[in-house]
Amino acid sequence: MRSTERDGTIGIGALAGRFGLAAHVLRHWESTGLLAPARDAAGRRRYGPADVVRxxxxxxxxEAGLSLEAxxxxxxxxxxxRSEVLRREAEELRARIAAAQASLALVECALGCAHExxxxxxxxxxxxxxxxxxxxSG
Structure with a gap:
């Protein structure tokens, strides 16, 4: 029985594969303090259920456009x-959504245009x- 089956943890390759990521992305997130995986006796990273959720x-x-710092x-x-950061991020998201909606309106206008x-x-x-x-004005 593999240790992943016994202790409910998975290695970096398995976790990266589960999300379609490269392992170096997880290592980067660890270096920035976003992840803190446990280590096995050989020093290999072991990710548990909480890490998967993280x-x-x-x-x-x-996907929402948040920075790693946020x-x-x-x-x-x-x-x-957290509330301060979320308020600021919500404002920025609203601005990006408004810009995307304006861009979509322009594209749809062009799509429906009969002018040569x-x-x-x-x-x-x-x-x-x-x-x-x-x-x-903005």
Missing amino acids: VAVILRGK IRTLVAGDHRV ELTDCPHFRREVAERVRVDR
Whole structure:
């Protein structure tokens, strides 16, 4: 029976493979304090169920556009600091979502345009002009 079956832990390769990551990503996260795996008698990293959850949290945070520093604060910071970071990150996410929605509107406008030359389309020109106004004021 392998030690992974006996003690419920897995090695770095197995954990990385489970999430489709390269092992060096997990080592990097460890070096930044996001992960702290146990070590076996030979010094090899051993990841338990809590580490698996932590990797999922890190990946979810990265998908949301959070920095590793923000993710570290989320998982290790106190409630007050965590709330401050989350408020700031929520603001930034709202701004990115608004920008993505504006970009999507522009693309959809262009897709639906019947004009031979896109810049001749009054609706497309309004969309572009609105984007320029937003960029200048923001």
